[in-house]
Amino acid sequence: xxxxxxxxxxxxxxxxxxxxxxxxxxxxxxxxxxxxxxxxxxxxxxxxxxxxxxxxxxxxxxxxxxxxxxxxxxxxxxxxxxxxxxxxxxxxxxxxxxxxxxxxxxxxxxxxxxxxxxxxxxxxxxxxxxxxxxxxxxxxxxxxxxxxxxxxxxxxxxxxxxxxxxxxxxxxxxxxxxxxxxxxxxxxxxxxxxxxxxxxxxxxxxxxxxxxxxxxxxxxxxxxxxxxxxxxxxxxxxxxxxxxxxxxxxxxxxxxxxxxxxxxxxxxxxxxxxxxxxxxxxxxxxxxxxxxxxxxxxxxxxxxxxxxxxxxxxxxxxxxxxxxxxxxxxxxxxxxxxxxxxxxxxxxxxxxxxxxxxxxxxxxxxxxxxxxxxxxxxxxxxxxxxxxxxxxxxxxxxxxxxxxxxxxxxxxx
Amino acid sequence: xxxxxxxxxxxxxxxxxxxxxxxxxxxxxxxxxxxxxxxxxxxxxxxxxxxxxxxxxxxxxxxxxxxxxxxxxxxxxxxxxxxxxxxxxxxxxxxxxxxxxxxxxxxxxxxxxxxxxxxxxxxxxxxxxxxxxxxxxxxxxxxxxxxxxxxxxxxxxxxxxxxxxxxxxxxxxxxxxxxxxxxxxxxxxxxxxxxxxxxxxxxxxxxxxxxxxxxxxxxxxxxxxxxxxxxxxxxxxxxxxxxxxxxxxxxxxxxxxxxxxxxxxxxxxxxxxxxxxxxxxxxxxxxxxxxxxxx
Amino acid sequence: xxxxxxxxxxxxxxxxxxxxxxxxxxxxxxxxxxxxxxxxxxxxxxxxxxxxxxxxxxxxxxxxxxxxxxxxxxxxxxxxxxxxxxxxxxxxxxxxxxxxxxxxxxxxxxxxxxxxxxxxxxxxxxxxxxxxxxxxxxxxxxxxxxxxxxxxxxxxxxxxxxxxxxxxxxxxxxxxxxxxxxxxxxxxxxxxxxxxxxxxxxxxxxxxxxxxxxxxxxxxxxxxxxxxxxxxxxxxxxxxxxxxxxxxxx
Numbered sequence: 001x002x003x004x005x006x007x008x009x010x011x012x013x014x015x016x017x018x019x020x021x022x023x024x025x026x027x028x029x030x031x032x033x034x035x036x037x038x039x040x041x042x043x044x045x046x047x048x049x050x051x052x053x054x055x056x057x058x059x060x061x062x063x064x065x066x067x068x069x070x071x072x073x074x075x076x077x078x079x080x081x082x083x084x085x086x087x088x089x090x091x092x093x094x095x096x097x098x099x100x101x102x103x104x105x106x107x108x109x110x111x112x113x114x115x116x117x118x119x120x121x122x123x124x125x126x127x128x129x130x131x132x133x134x135x136x137x138x139x140x141x142x143x144x145x146x147x148x149x150x151x152x153x154x155x156x157x158x159x160x161x162x163x164x165x166x167x168x169x170x171x172x173x174x175x176x177x178x179x180x181x182x183x184x185x186x187x188x189x190x191x192x193x194x195x196x197x198x199x200x201x202x203x204x205x206x207x208x209x210x211x212x213x214x215x216x217x218x219x220x221x222x223x224x225x226x227x228x229x230x231x232x233x234x235x236x237x238x239x240x241x242x243x244x245x246x247x248x249x250x251x252x253x254x255x256x257x258x259x260x261x262x263x264x265x266x267x268x269x270x271x272x273x274x275x276x277x278x279x280x281x282x283x284x285x286x287x288x289x290x291x292x293x294x295x296x297x298x299x300x301x302x303x304x305x306x307x308x309x310x311x312x313x314x315x316x317x318x319x320x321x322x323x324x325x326x327x328x329x330x331x332x333x334x335x336x337x338x339x340x341x342x343x344x345x346x347x348x349x350x351x352x353x354x355x356x357x358x359x360x361x362x363x364x365x366x367x368x369x370x371x372x373x374x375x376x377x378x379x380x381x382x383x384x385x386x387x388x389x390x391x392x393x394x395x396x397x398x399x400x401x402x403x404x405x406x407x408x409x410x411x412x413x
Numbered sequence: 414x415x416x417x418x419x420x421x422x423x424x425x426x427x428x429x430x431x432x433x434x435x436x437x438x439x440x441x442x443x444x445x446x447x448x449x450x451x452x453x454x455x456x457x458x459x460x461x462x463x464x465x466x467x468x469x470x471x472x473x474x475x476x477x478x479x480x481x482x483x484x485x486x487x488x489x490x491x492x493x494x495x496x497x498x499x500x501x502x503x504x505x506x507x508x509x510x511x512x513x514x515x516x517x518x519x520x521x522x523x524x525x526x527x528x529x530x531x532x533x534x535x536x537x538x539x540x541x542x543x544x545x546x547x548x549x550x551x552x553x554x555x556x557x558x559x560x561x562x563x564x565x566x567x568x569x570x571x572x573x574x575x576x577x578x579x580x581x582x583x584x585x586x587x588x589x590x591x592x593x594x595x596x597x598x599x600x601x602x603x604x605x606x607x608x609x610x611x612x613x614x615x616x617x618x619x620x621x622x623x624x625x626x627x628x629x630x631x632x633x634x635x636x637x638x639x640x641x642x643x644x645x646x647x648x649x650x651x652x653x654x655x656x657x658x659x660x661x662x663x664x665x666x667x668x669x670x671x672x673x674x675x676x677x678x679x680x681x682x683x684x685x686x687x688x689x690x691x692x693x694x695x696x697x698x699x700x701x702x703x704x705x706x707x708x
Numbered sequence: 709x710x711x712x713x714x715x716x717x718x719x720x721x722x723x724x725x726x727x728x729x730x731x732x733x734x735x736x737x738x739x740x741x742x743x744x745x746x747x748x749x750x751x752x753x754x755x756x757x758x759x760x761x762x763x764x765x766x767x768x769x770x771x772x773x774x775x776x777x778x779x780x781x782x783x784x785x786x787x788x789x790x791x792x793x794x795x796x797x798x799x800x801x802x803x804x805x806x807x808x809x810x811x812x813x814x815x816x817x818x819x820x821x822x823x824x825x826x827x828x829x830x831x832x833x834x835x836x837x838x839x840x841x842x843x844x845x846x847x848x849x850x851x852x853x854x855x856x857x858x859x860x861x862x863x864x865x866x867x868x869x870x871x872x873x874x875x876x877x878x879x880x881x882x883x884x885x886x887x888x889x890x891x892x893x894x895x896x897x898x899x900x901x902x903x904x905x906x907x908x909x910x911x912x913x914x915x916x917x918x919x920x921x922x923x924x925x926x927x928x929x930x931x932x933x934x935x936x937x938x939x940x941x942x943x944x945x946x947x948x949x950x951x952x953x954x955x956x957x958x
Binding site: 012058060062112115116118119120122123126127128130131133134139250254257258261291293294296297298299301304305308332337352355359 | 442448494497498501503504505507508509511512513515516517520522523524525527632636639640642643647679681682684686687688689692693695696699
């Protein structure tokens with residue numbers, strides 16, 4: 001798999017990224033948008049670090065939040081020490097502290113986890129994640145118990161006007177670290193270790209037979225990945241000014257897994273895409289419906305079944321077609337499939353929201369959806385939703401057949 | 414002495430429950446190479462279905478109906494989901510079952526709400542079985558052990574004495590050969606996966622009322638099962654058995670003791686112990702107690 | 709004459725099944741040594757023992773003067789022994805060039821470095837390109853290995869095996885499944901790339917064997933029943949009974 005954008009001029013792409021990062025808050029000016037952008041920035045680092053394990057090293061981890069979370073805890077204590085004046089250290093470089101902490105834990109836990117590969121590795125990572133989570137709750141002295149440890153990111157005098165009080169300044173801090181981390185992680189893929197990590201992923205046995213200790217390769221890859229996870233943890237600490245057990249939870253680990261996979265594991269930019277989509281999904285959708293986790297789970301499962309290369313693979317699939325100027329032939333099938341999917345989704349949302357509403361016995365049976373008010377217990381909305389769902393699924397079946405036929409035509413012609 | 418015996422019996426009954434779960438997981442893993450991340454979710458479904466059926470019909474029908482329902486769901490999952498993902502490799506299969514676990518968890522939230530449901534031990538089983546010194550040992554625990562042992566013995570018999578059992582055993586290592594001999598291996602896979610799910614469902618029926626039936630139960634018992642399987646050694650039933658009893662007793666004893674450790678009580682440290690055991694074992698013996706197959 | 713590779717009374721059992729039953733073998737430095745035998749004789753197992761994939765049940769294996777019994781595959785490889793596989797064992801997602809480069813990185817001394825750009829390593833590049841030329845895949849440089857034809861993959865398999873510059877090369881049925889012309893090419897390739905090295909080769913194609921081998925050892929039911937020059941082996945009674953009588957000839 002190529003880990004570079006295909007023939008699009010590397011400098012153009014990196015340059016565009018810088019511009020996008022710099023300009024984004026000027027385009028999306030609401031404070032809600034700004035918090036989203038900042039979260040996306042640190043989550044991008046987190047997801048990219050996760051893909052160092054999965055996409056590049058072939059290691060599926062269910063406990064990656066351990067490194068980002070512990071990095072965050074170390075960072076928050078460091079920040080509090082800076083605030084009290086016990087230590088002099090620029091807040092701007094705090095992510096480095098988080099990164100080093102993550103790296104230390106990577107060495108500690110990595111030694112145990114990388115002794116096995118494959119499914120066993122995945123389960124061990126889960127076990128370590130649960131263990132760390134349980135420990136965090138057991139030692140409230142250091143970890144602050146359920147409430148966590150809070151901090152203040154505005155410490156000392158502003159340097160060059162930067163105090164990190166305003167959210168905009170935090171955004172740019174995150175953006176700079178995000179860009180630097182992206183460059184660093186991309187550069188790592190071009191090193192002997194990065195290349196051998198790919199080889200170990202593809203064929204660990206053969207990698208041994210060309211002189212490489214696969215366990216050591218995996219171990220080093222994990223340690224480096226844990227560094228960047230720690231960086232993202234520290235940035236999260238600065239942004240939210242609180243670190244709690246949630247930062248090392250299985251939920252967080254699961255979240256980065258889902259985000260990276262949805263974005264696309266085989267491509268370097270996949271996790272970037274996935275991080276953006278995921279944060280958007282979580283932040284935007286969770287405000288609208290209580291069933292957002294169900295929708296996310298469904299989306300994830302559908303991706304595993306039908307597009308295991310993620311959104312990135314769907315994007316990359318179009319490129320040869322675009323270059324051959326045959327994309328026009330796909331417009332109608334795509335529109336048909338999109339329409340059918342929309343129908344099915346409308347039906348699904350209707351059914352799900354109604355069930356959710358009914359199961360919550362305290363709220364009564366009246367509800368609003370898409371601006372319409374109706375009684376969730378009456379037959380009419382059920383009939384409409386179910387028929388939309390069924391109709392949508394049937395037409396989706398035919399639309400995807402049509403799309404597949406058109407694709408086959410384009411490939412052979 | 415009394416305390417020790419009571420807790421030992423409790424630990425064994427919990428350990429047997431864990432073995433019901435980890436054996437199903439190990440069987441599916443040994444046969445199909447896929448670790449079913451949603452196994453604990455099937456356990457949860459078993460408990461919730463049993464609750465529903467118990468409230469409407471009764472406990473004894475639930476004992477049969479709930480596992481069958483879960484088994485059917487398991488077969489459906491294999492037929493329409495897992496089979497599709499099979500060609501993408503083991504990582505994709507694991508991710509599929511991971512997403513499935515998420516979905517089942519949310520679906521349970523959806524239908525039964527976020528708080529625990531009142532799934533109780535049936536009155537005819539709710540009483541003392543025998544006395545150990547001054548404590549009464551509950552009948553239901555004895556019932557649990559009985560069901561666990563009966564189920565496991567019948568599975569062992571089915572695998573070693575029936576024809577389908579032999580086919581399954583053969584397909585464990587040589588699926589293509591078995592298929593070439595005319596057996597419908599995909600159907601065998603579907604049956605085994607469904608069987609594993611039903612086993613987990615049964616564990617849910619008997620465990621859900623002894624412990625609590627709430628939406629977080631899959632997330633709390635799941636990691637313990639995986640740790641059990643890793644400690645016992647991936648793919649080894651005997652290892653899973655030893656590990657289940659070990660961890661069952663470890664948990665039970667730790668939770669009820671207040672010995673001081675690092676300024677905390679043992680009962681507070683208890684949640685971490687299975688994971689610590691796993692880490693220590695991995696350092697000393699990476700293959701697990703009796704590991705055979707690498708994931 | 710010194711032995712590049714030596715096996716001393718090697719036994720291997722899987723459970724209660726004995727596969728290798730007391731094999732002693734001496735491969736002289738610089739020679740081309742073939743191992744033949746009927747299917748199930750244990751040839752692949754022998755390779756797996758030598759290259760460290762499986763541990764021996766008893767006995768010793770020496771690479772030159774060094775005892776390599778019980779070492780891990782990567783340790784044995786670093787001491788200068790390289791093997792190919794009967795079932796093509798390449799890095800499917802990497803390109804032809806990247807496949808070969810992987811085999812060059814460790815011998816070129818770059819180990820686990822994550823501070824150097826691999827594209828800028830000139831010596832690595834030179835060696836990888838040179839190997840690609842020798843195996844005739846230079847034109848397919850950027851093609852993902854999984855997409856190559858079978859014969860191309862077998863050539864790549866050989867390429868990965870020799871790219872690191874190992875002194876002792878083990879080839880496991882390198883011409884399996886090839887047509888007449890492809891086999892002829894492969895034989896020429898093997899002859900060229902093993903100049904100055906010690907070659908041990910498992911093969912079924914007797915034409916290839918008699919063309920390439922300096923000496924032949926015959927493995928039957930886990931035991932070596934004869935070792936010698938091709939003409940001796942052809943004339944050997946026991947070998948004829950056990951094996952040659954049932955084979956296709958050149």
